[in-house]
Structures are given as C-alpha cells and as structure tokens.
Amino acid sequence: MRRRDFLALTGLLAGLALTGCGDVEGNAGSLTFRNPLRIPPLLDPRADGDGVKRFALELRQGSAEFLPGKRARTWGINGDYLGPTLRARRGDRVAMAVTNTLGEATTLHWHGMRLPARMDGGPHQMVQPSETWSPEWTIDQPAATTWYHPHPHGETSEHVYRGLAGMFILDDDEDVDLPSDYGTDDVPLIIQDKKITADGRLDEDFGGTWGLLGDQILVNGTYDPHFRVTTTRVRFRLLNASNAHVFHLGFADDREFHVVASDAGLLAKPAPLNRLRISPGERFEIVVAFEPDEQVVLKAFSGDETIDSGDYDILKLAAAARLAPSPELPRDLVALTPPVAGRKVRRFRLGGSNINGQNMDMNRIDEVVPAGARELWELDNVTYEHNFHIHEVRFRVLDIDGARPPEHLSGPKDTVFVPDGARIRLAVEFGHHVDPKTPYMYHCHILKHEDNGMMGQFVIVEPGTEDEVPRPSPKTGHGH
Template sequence: MRRRGFLALAGLVGTGLLGVTGLTGCGAGAGGNTGTLTFTNPLRIPPVLDPKPGPDGVKRFPLHLRAGRAELLPGKTASTWGVNGDHLGPTLRARRGDRIAMGVVNQLDEATTLHWHGVRLPAVMDGGPHQMIAPGATWNPEWTVDQPAATCWYHPHPHGLTSRHVYRGLVGMFILDDDQAPNLPNTYGVDDVPLIVQDKKFRPDGELDEAFGGTFGLLGDDILINGTYNPFFEVTTTKVRFRVLNGSNAHVYSIGFADNRTFHVIGSDAGLLNAPAPVRRFRISPGERFEIVVDFTPGEQVVLRGYAGDSDVEEGDYDLLKLTAATTLKPSPDLPATLSGVPPIAPGAKVRKFTLGGTNINGKEMDMARIDEVVPAGAREVWEVDNITFSHNFHVHEVAFTVLDIDGEAPPEHLRGPKDTVFVEGKTKVRLAVEFGHHADPTTPYMYHCHILKHEDKGMMGQFVIVEPGTEDRTPRTLSAKGHHH
C-alpha cells in the first residue's frame, strides 16, 4: 500500500471514523476483483433517445422513472430502478441550438428528482433538491441547448437520498453535440461507446446490498459497466472513442489497460480538450467524465482495468471490460492535432474560498433555505477548494471550470480541459477558474457539493444563486418556503 494512502487510512482509524472491522486487505472495504472474471457477457449499449422535433420545433423526451427487476448477476434478479426500463436509462442526445422538453414521470412510490449533470440551464430546470417530483407527478423542464459538445449525464438529486436513488439505477448518459466537432469516431455503440462504471455489493440471492456504512458509504467489489456484469466488447475499428462516466457512489478509479498501452484523453466533463493528451492512466472520481480514444490492431485482446491508487477511495485492482478486436478492422481517421479552439477559462478577479470538512463545507452543513453565495450572471471567478480531511470531490452545477493548480502545481495535461467536477485528495488544495452562465434567478439556487454521495447526503453541499450584475447586495440570503422539501 502506498505510504500516503496508509497514512490517510491510519488517520481515519485514529479518528474513529473508520472502524477497524472496515479494513479488508489494504482498504476500507473494497478489495478488487482481478482474475475473477471470464468476460462472457456482451457489453450492453444503452438505447438512444433522440426524438425528432415536433411541429412547434421542440424535441420532447418522455422519461418514466420506475421500479423493476433486472438480472445483474447471471441467473439471479435484483430489485432495481430505471428510466424507461428496469435498470439505468437511455442515452439522451441533443444538439446545440435544440429546444428540448423533458417529460419526467415519477412512477416510483417515493419522491425524487432528475438532475442534468453538466448541462447549463436555468436553475428552475436543473433538477436539484428543490425540484422534487412527487409519486405520480410529471415534471416538464424545457430549455434551449447552448453549450459546446460534451458528455453529460442525468441522475436523481433528492436531499439526503441521492446515494440510494443513484445506486438503484436511475442513471443515464446525456450526450450534447455541436456543429464545431472535429472528425472523431462518432458511430454510437460501434466506435463511440458509452461506459457507465458503477460498483455494487450483492447479497447471495443476487439482490443489491444497500449497506451504506463507513466513511465513504458504499464501496462494492462487483463492477458493472452499463449495467453489465463480466462484460466484453467486440472492437471493429482501428480506433474507438469511449465516453467514461464514473456513476459510482464513492469509488475512485485509476483507469488504464492491462498492457499499459498509451491512449489519448480527448475530452473531460464540459467538452473537448484543446489537443489530445497522451496518458497510460487517468483518475476518475464520482460524477466525472472523460472521453478517450484507443488504438487497436486486428485480432488483439486487452482488458480495461481500474488500478489501486494512492487515495483512500481507490483500493484494489479491478478488471472492468475485455476488448476483443476483430480479425479485420475498419480504418479510423487520424486523431486531429487540434480538437477545440475554445481557450481555457481564464480566472476572474473575485476569489471565493471553500474548506471541505468531513461532511461540511466552510463548517456548515446544507440548509435548503440558506443561500451561501450570490454570483453575478456571466461572472468569471477563482474558487479555492481546500480539503482539510479525507478524500472528497467537488461538483458545481451550471458552470464550466478550468483547474488552475493542485497544491500550487499545474495539473497534468488531461486535466486542463473544461470540467464541472474535480477530485480533491485529502489534505489538498485545488484552485479553479469558474465561468458562470447568464440565467439570472435570485430565488432558485444551484448547488455545489461533494459528489461522494454519502457525503452529499449528510450535508456536504452549499447553494448559490446567479443574479443580474449589480443586484448582489440586495439579493436575499434565505429562501421562502415555496417549493421546499425537507
């Protein structure tokens, strides 16, 4: 075990936050799965929902949240939740300039929400904890897509219950396209492949174990990709673009290949990098997305893996997906040297400081009625995120940001692209250049929070409103009771 991870873990045991019983092997519960898979199940590719615009020019997405049963482990079924199906949801697709309307029908027996993670839109459409959907009710947010091409996703966001609702399966990808996209692999499910990575714990009968104990909540040893256990994917082209989403509750993965090959990161949460970044590994924490392009030769086989890292949520080595190349491969175009002409987000003058405690931010736990920050529309600011405890990450709704530095050092090349979620190791400080949108609404907040879902549920979240420039000082810092949910 790496010294740094050991010291962090030793510190947790010392604080009593982690019972000694939680230590298996070299970590807080999760021990890896390498060598246990046979890769016998074809990778499930989520269906695409990309409706044609109606006579009014609006693309309408019917989304039904429902309970079901899914065969997650072979020959056994589990009680699950899904969107338009028993487990997980369809991949939504829209283009910049599209007018889109969601019809989210809650067919569950409890209230929830659906948040469009990474999508830039008015706060009242965001699907955070203030936009609860009662059982039997329908929520109809509508907006115009106005952001560069990006791999986003959607998931529930009910205050205090997000970890459970995500874990049960209310998760799907949301791919945004635009006309500026360079020549990249783009045939969905063939050479442009979504990979939703989630860890699970199973009971002997195949049902999901919902034991969310420990410092980080649920850390499971069985990994599903797009809901598929023990998966393989047949490669038919010389290059494949994988859109990797960490949809886990807490697990952080350092992803690479068993043969340690070099591949290229081409995009992060909020869009494409300026140029492809060669890597052998990339670390991905809950809520983050990375787009990668990998080269293949005919007939080869290689395993995509998650490697143990030096943070306290990266224990164990995991086999994720076996890739088997066909004996003849269709040639793919070369990777463009330039992917995006959009410059990195420049820092503004105003600095806001956020200290990440155990399950609080700036010493305060989430209060649905309290506005923590007021930001003028269109602002660019510097947010300093100082983690004084064990591992966290930090997600800001609505925005895109650039990582300026990590403990004073420039981030690696693949972390210099546009993002909305960043991993912040224990005892680490990250500075972000944050770009805010133009949807002013002093009465409806956006969230910023740790995306380790147990921490979020326990109150590691704050709220900000975007207001017309010049009105910051007269914006109320408390919300009225309307639309409240406790």
Template sequence: MRRRSFLALAGMTAITGATGLALGGCGGAQGNEGTLSLTTPLRIPPVLDPAPGKDGVKRFDLRLRQGRTELLPGKTARTWGINGTHLGPTLRARRGDRVAMTVTNTLDEASTLHWHGMRLPAAMDGGPHQMVEPGATWAPEWTVDQPAATTWYHPHPHGQIGLHVYRGLAGLFLLDDTHDPGLPHTYGVDDIPLIVQDRKFRSDGELDEHFGGTFGPLADDVLINGTYGPYFRVTTTMVRFRVLNGANAHVFTLGFADEREFHVVASDAGLLDRPVAVRRLRISPGERFEIVVAFDPGEEVLLKSFDGDAEIEDGAYDLLRLAAAPRLTPSPGLPARLTSLVPPPPGKRTRTFRLYGTHINKHHMDMTRIDEVVPAGAREVWEVDNITFSHNFHIHEVVFRVLDIDGERPPEHLRGPKDTVYVPGKTKVRLAVEFGRHTDPRTPYMYHCHILKHEDKGMMGQFVIVPPGTENSTPRTLTGAGHTHH
C-alpha cells in the same frame, strides 16, 4: 489495504467520529483481478433522440420505474430505471435545440432528475428544490447552449441521492454541435458509452443497500452499463469510449493490462485542445472523460482499474475485455488539434470552500439558506481546500478550469473544461469558474461533494445567480424551500 491508506485512515478517527461517519469505507473492496470470465456482451443503452415537433421543440418522455433486473448471471434484483428497469436511455441533443422533458415518477417515493453538466435555468436544474412526487410529472424546458460534451442525468433528492442512484437511476446525455474534430462518432460501433459502477450483492442476487463506513458502498462487483463481466467486440482500428464514473464513491484508475498508451480527448464539459497521451487515468464519481484507443486486428486486451493511492481506490479490477475482430475497418487518424481553448480570464473574486468531514465551511446543507450570491456572467476563482480525507467537488450550471493543485499546474488532461474535480485528502485545488447568465434570486444551484454519502450527509451548499449589482439586496433565506411537483 495498503499501509499508506491504512495510516491515512487511522489518523482520521477523531474526525470521522465528530462527523457521525464510521471508519472503514474501504474495507469491503479488495479488487476482482483474475476472477471474471468477461463473456457477457456489453449492453449499449438505447438512444433517445426525438425529431423536433412542428414548434421546433424536441420532446423527451422519461418515466422513473421500478422492477427486477438480472444483474448477476441467473439472479434478479429489485432495481429502478428510466424507461426501463435499470439505468436509462442515452439522450441526445445538439447545440441550439429547444428540449422539453416530461419526467413522470411511477416510483413509490419522491425523486428528481438532475441534468449534471447542463447549463440551464436553476428552476430546470432538477436539484432538491424540484422534487417530483409519486404519480406526478415534471416538465422542464430549456435551450441547449453549450459545446459538445458528455453529460449525464441522475436523481438529486436531498438525503437520498446515494440510494436512488445505487438502485439504477442514471443515464448519459450527449450533446453535439457543428464543430467536428474528426473523432470516432458512430454510437455503439466506434463511439461507446461506459457507465462504470460498483455494487454489493447479497447471496440471492439482490442489491446490498447497507451504506456503512466513511464513504458508503465500496464493492468488488463492477458493472459497466449494467453489465456484469462484460466484453466488447471491436470492429474498427480506433474506438472512442465515453467514460462516466457513476459509482457512489469508488475512484477508478483506468488503464490497460498491456500498458498501452491511449489518448484523452475530452473532459466533463467538452474537448481538450489536443489529444493527450496517458497510460493511467484517474476518474472520481460524477466525472467524465472521453478517450480514444487504437487496436490491431485479432488482439484482446483488458481495460482495468489499478490500485491507487487513495483510500477509495484500493484494489485492482478487470473491467472490460476488448476483443478485436480479425479484420478491422480503418479509422481516420487522430487529429492533432481538437479545438481552441481560450485561457481562463483572471477571476475578479476569490471564494474559499474548506472541506472538513461532511461540512463545507463548517456548515451542513440547509435547504433554506443561500450560501453564495453570484452576479450573472461572473468569472471567479474558487479555492477548494480539503483538510480531511478524499472528496471531490461538483458545481451545478458552471464550467470551470483547474488552475492548480497544491500550487502546481495540473496534468494536461485536467486542463480542459470541467464541472467536477477530484480533491484528495490534504489537498488544495483552485478553479477558474465561469458562471452563466440565467438569473433567479429565489431558486438556487448546488455545489457539493459528489461522493454520494457525503452529499447525503449534508456536504453541499447553495448559490444563486442574480443580475449584476443586486448581490447585496438578494435575500439569503428561502421561504417555502423544497418545491415539489404534483
């Protein structure tokens, strides 16, 4: 571990002791640079994009399953998945679609599926209040009403999120709309999903489920779409990669071994104004970025994660070998403009959220407590003040824009629509938050750190969206919290 990270963690001994977290989150991860052959074809998750029924509704049948999967070569591990034994299909829908999910739980314990990045009624959100018991089926339904974006889905059972995601419950949910900026779009050919996750393994190939340290599991074995040591054969001159950090805690700083420039074209909730050229891209758990990379015929290059300056991104990693065919199909040029983002309007109210250990505003999560009441359609500024070690911050249902980081304007690739933001230790981030219009004073949405051990420890709060003018009369206590589906 580098000296800066060591000193940062050494100064946190009293803090972590007070929160019940043991020091040492980064000690198990040192990097895998130069140790992999990268010869396994990258697995591309199958697409689930059902045709609408006679009633115009697209119906998705999803089953939470357990089984065994070969993650390390020649060894199998006990895993969970959706419609398979590990991870889930890539769901696909368009703006305006009416979608209906049938989520059947065949596991031996309760879980949920949360639609991370989706704007929808709170009762359909799949948070800890929508638990699905073993043998039960949950059937949320909503109309997709947001721009094209790379969203995802994962479990959200309070106190067990980290374990359920770690075992394999996760998948992408791609949204399309009528606006076509001219980006690569053929799924599996020049539009490639990359679900990046680190995992610890025992010598027999089983997952090591010991979640010690400040941050939980931080490991040197990295899977992409569940593939160990992957490569992808490039057949076009430009490729769009939809990158999801699906790890429990690991922050990755992406780039290429030859230091080539690439372009960020979208963040969590949709397109940027224009392509932004970068050579490094930091992505924390739960965040998504879409990038476009140019290739020459016959070349090979490594997608890597570089050693960073946070205590949860130590070490360099070889992630994916990209091997270009001798002849490549020409791609259209990268458009100069992608969309027209309107500057966020000034917030009418500012709320402050102080991150301390695994508390937010000195509170741990309470399923019966409503922490914030927000009028429908509100525009607010949320100030996230991290006074301890690394965290990030995710808000359900909303779209936000990063206004500033420690008073400075964010880099251009962080100025687009987002729902999750990395907040390094001793850093203050201000967000311009846009709330939706689905009202429900009895069913909350969540805001929380998306480092899953922190979330499971209680670093989460609840808010409800209510009709304007009813904020003061909305109860702050829920009765019968923790609804389950049988």
C-alpha cells in the same frame, strides 16, 4: 489542520474499512467476460412542429439479472436498470416529460447542463409519485458528455445506486474528426461498483464514512462484460456513476490511449496517458487504437486509499479479424482560450461532511453570484479524499497545490477530484440564467458526503443586485 493530525486527534476514521465498506479487494482474475456489453438505447427525437425535441422519461421499479439466473430489485428509466442515452445539439430546444412511478419522491438532475435553476433537477425540484415534471430549455453549450441522475437531499446515494442514471450527449457544429458511430466506435461506458449478494441482490448497506464501496463492477448495467471491436480506433465515453469509488483506469498491456475531452467539452489537443483517475460524477472521452484479432482488458488499478483500493477487471475488448479503418487522431481538437479567473475570490474548506464548517440547509443561500461572472474558487481539503461539483458552470483547473494541472485536466470541467490535504484553484465561468429565488448546488459528489450535508447553494442574479439577496451571517466562515 491537515488530515493526519485530524485523525490523530479525533479518531474519525476508526473502523473506516469495516463500517459499511468492507475490505474492498477488487475482482481481478474472477471474471470470464461472458456477457456482451449492453449499449443503452439512444433517444434522439426529431423536433416537432414547434421545433422542440421532446423526451419522455419514466422512472420505474424493475428487476435485473446481474448474476446468471438471479434477479435483483432495481430502478430504471424507461427500463429496468439505468436509462437511455439522450442526444441533442447546440441550439436545440429540448422538453422533458419526467414521470415518477416509483412510489416515492425523487428528482432528475441534468449533471453538466447549463440551464435555468428551476430546470436543474436539484433537491428543490422534487417529482412526487405519479406526477410528471416538465422542464424545458435551449441547449447552449459546446459538445460534451453530460449525464442525468436523481438529486433528492439525503437520499441521492440510494436512488443512484438502484439504477437511476443515464448519459446525455451534446453535439455542436465543430468539425472534429473523431469516431462518432454510437455503439460501434463511439461507445458509452457507465462504470459502477456494486455489492452483489450470493443470491444476486444489490446490497444497500450505505453505512460508513464513504457510504458504499463495492467489489463488483457493472458497465452499462452489464456484469462480466465484453465488447467486440470492429474499427481501428474506438472512442469511449467514460462516466464514473459510482457512489464513492475512485478508479485508476488503464489497460492490462499498459497501452497508451488519448484523452480527447473532459466533463464539459473537448481538450485543445489529445492528451496521451496510460492511467486515468476518474472520480464519481467525472466524465472523460478517450480514443484507443486496436489491431486485428487482439484482446485486451480495461482495468482499474489500486490506489493508496480505501476509496480507490482493489484491482478490478472492467471490460474485455476483443478485436475482429478485420477492422474498418478509422481516421487518424487529429493533432488539434478545439481552440480553448486561456482560463480567466476574475477578481472575486471564494474560498471553500472541505471538512469531513461539511463545507466551511456548515452542513447543507435548504433554506440558506450561501453564495450570490452576478450573471456572467468569472471568479476564482479556492478549494482547501482539510480531511480525507473528496471531489467537488458545481451545477450550471464550467470551470478550468488553474493549479493543484501550486502546480499546473496535467494536460488531461486542463480542459473544461464541472467536477474535480480533491486529494487528501490538497488545495485546488478553479477559474469558474457562470451563466446568464438569472433567478434570485431558486438556487443551484455545489457539493462533494461522493454521494454519502452529499447526503450527509456536504453541499451548499448559490443563486445567479442581475449584476448589481447581489446585496438584495439575504446572506448568511459573517460567523458562518465563508471566505470572500
């Protein structure tokens, strides 16, 4: 059943824009851009005597001033709101010490990281109050912009919204001449929509179909931000860390920019755009050219649905009178082999807040995958807008409603937007970390949908042992 028929029969979305969402009109024209953009501090520790990079992360309660002179209660990691940017290289052994001082249990998931399931930080790796969780793994994937955030089943919306999130940048030995001076011409932009009350607090009304859609924007935790450009090109690492909002990003003067990377790594070639849709959990890296003394606003333009409605001013970019020269944008970035889907097909029907007619069950393994498999995953969205994230893997989008994806969606990804009524096919590449008892997740990354049960579990096992893992009964509706 397609969306319009579904709505006509059930009235599921009656009052959608009124229950917990409000009329989201955006903030365009209301900002003065008075606040310098905060750049999250960089954590890139040297390896110790054992050759291990050790990161200490404390989850804590705090407060932040989003509106002048008014404090909001927040959560943060090593600070009052958000966390530091972590950095490591391919081949590094990393060890985390995640200490929870929040007073309630949570997790910390490494979104986009390829690692053993027991280190993943999903809902099975809860960190209790006053405890320290110590996952350790070897970075074994190409350069990418990944991130970290909580993943407690049923409470992810609240924990991310309060401020538990940060970037995790991965480097490798590929010699790609892109801007790389962190905080100067290689700049993280963690974009989040919020509902901020008149007295400066964060409104936490998560009711409604989408959960929470806000009409104010924070970038790296900064309200009303500006950034001083000092080079002729800047690489922006874009992360949509919102609970539900989809943004159509572009510049007020409609200038062209180039996408150089998506979630899981570099594209084969820079892809020119003047509008870029980014849904929750997705990351894109873009390179933008500037002239001396110019000023331009990064904006989000309204779409056709509640989830992407409203025009927003995101960030003012003000170029200095003299700009340091940047290298020319490379014509080629990395060699990407054509995607290989394999023969195994798994089909996933995306309902209102379920997958294949089932809600999440922490004790049920939905899919069993042999290590190193390459598979075809078909997503069929039969309701309103969703997106889809698979832990551990990287995938390539084969087609959207039968058409080849645009160039900026042709590279390696781990999260994809699935429009209303769309069918998307993915070529999914699985890793080699075998654990028949500890699952990874796949889910909608609209956090209210995830919390309501739009999530499933899979394990990776030694090839040939798939039948040894208990499976759901045939009546569950899983297609194979």
